[in-house]
Amino acid sequence: KQEVTQIPAALSVPEGxxxxxxxxxxxxxIYNLQWFRQDPGKGLTSLLLIQSxxxxxxxxxLNASLDKSSGRSTLYIAASQPGxxxxxxxxxxxxxxxxxxxxxxxxxxxxxx
Amino acid sequence: EPEVTQTPSHQVTQMGQEVILRCVPxxxxxYFYWYRQILGQKVEFLVSFYxxxxxxxxxxxxxxxxxxxxxxxxxxxKIRSTKLEDSAMYFCASSESSLWQxxxxxxxxxxxxxxxx
Numbered sequence: 001k002q003e004v005t006q007i008p009a010a011l012s013v014p015e016g017x018x019x020x021x022x023x024x025x026x027x028x029x030i031y032n033l034q035w036f037r038q039d040p041g042k043g044l045t046s047l048l049l050i051q052s053x054x055x056x057x058x059x060x061x062l063n064a065s066l067d068k069s070s071g072r073s074t075l076y077i078a079a080s081q082p083g084x085x086x087x088x089x090x091x092x093x094x095x096x097x098x099x100x101x102x103x104x105x106x107x108x109x110x111x112x113x
Numbered sequence: 114e115p116e117v118t119q120t121p122s123h124q125v126t127q128m129g130q131e132v133i134l135r136c137v138p139x140x141x142x143x144y145f146y147w148y149r150q151i152l153g154q155k156v157e158f159l160v161s162f163y164x165x166x167x168x169x170x171x172x173x174x175x176x177x178x179x180x181x182x183x184x185x186x187x188x189x190x191k192i193r194s195t196k197l198e199d200s201a202m203y204f205c206a207s208s209e210s211s212l213w214q215x216x217x218x219x220x221x222x223x224x225x226x227x228x229x230x
Contacts, residue, residue, distance in 0.1 A: 034149035034218060042154070043204060054197035089156065098169050099144060099208070101219060 002027045002093055006104035014112050018079035021107045023090035028071050034101065035064055035075050036089040044089065048075070051096065080111045119205050126195055134190045134225045136205030144168075146206040146219065147180065147189045147223045156204070157200045162188065173204035190215045204225050 003026045013019060023033070023077040030109065032051045048064045050057040057064045061078040077084055087108045091101035131178045139154055149157040158168040179191045185215050187214050188207075192199055206223045 015173070036221070041226075044221040046218050046220060049218045090158070099161050099219075100169055100171070101148075101156075102158070105155050111154040 002030075002092060002102045002104065004090060004102050004104035006088075006090060006107050007104065008107060010110075012110040012112060013080055015065040015066050015080060015082060017080055017111075019075075019080050019084065019109060019111075021075040021077070021088050021090075021109070023073040023075070023104055025071045025092050026072075026100075027094075029095040030068065030092045031095045032113065033064075033066055033073050033090060035062075035073075038087045038089055040087075045065050051085065080109075082111050082113050085109055089100050092097075115141075117205055117207055117220050119203075119222040120194050121225060122223065123226045123228070125230065128229055129194050132192050132195055132227065134192075134203050134205075134227070136188045136190075136222055137186050138188055138205065138207030139220055140186070142207035142209050142220075145180075145182070146208075147190045148204045148206065149173075149201040149220075150204065150224075151198075151201045159190075170227045177228060193228075195227075197229050200227060200229045 005024050031053055034049045035046055037045050043091040048057050048059055050064050050066045052068050063076045066073045071080045089103055089106045091103045125165045126150045140175045144185050145162045148156050158160045158171050158175045177193050181224055202224045204224045206219045
């Protein structure tokens with residue numbers, strides 16, 4: 001059974017510092033991995049999707065890397081801003097038949113001005 | 114930009130009552146999903162739906178739950194007899210295609226907060 005873990009559970013950084021968020025998964029047979037942002041009491045906003053065949057995916061200040069064999073993904077957010085304060089979730093889709101996403105518990109980020 | 118919408122945003126119901134949560138997926142999407150998030154816990158998969166039938170469901174999705182696409186735009190989740198432990202945020206999601214046709218992102222709605230008293 002796939003297990004997804006995100007450490008740390010919470011992170012506080014001063015504005016301008018780069019953020020590094022970690023995601024690990026136990027079964028490396030994934031099809032893709034998605035990173036989401038969740039604001040308090042709100043829905044999930046998809047940030048990046050990285051296919052199992054990719055090593056990296058970039059969108060603006062966001063960069064996600066994937067090391068499938070070791071079961072790890074990292075989300076980098078460059079030059080953090082107070083507006084980046086949110087919970088960041090990673091989720092993996094299985095490589096076998098099935099479309100369901102298995103989520104990590106998230107990392108709650110606070111960027112202090 | 115197209116988005117998934119959900120109604121209501123908040124539903125309060127008494128234990129034992131039936132509730133229907135509604136979703137309008139993105140119009141050209143073919144796969145639809147329900148997930149839930151109990152306060153302080155992980156987002157959990159409930160069910161996926163394609164071509165007017167359930168394609169996958171979790172062990173949470175027991176006989177108390179059902180899904181339906183009553184028309185060309187809506188997708189609903191029904192809980193027949195709510196329990197206190199059904200209190201959660203329920204998210205609807207949709208995607209363009211499936212694993213076999215090329216995988217696309219899942220897009221989530223804003224959620225319906227269900228409170229069972």
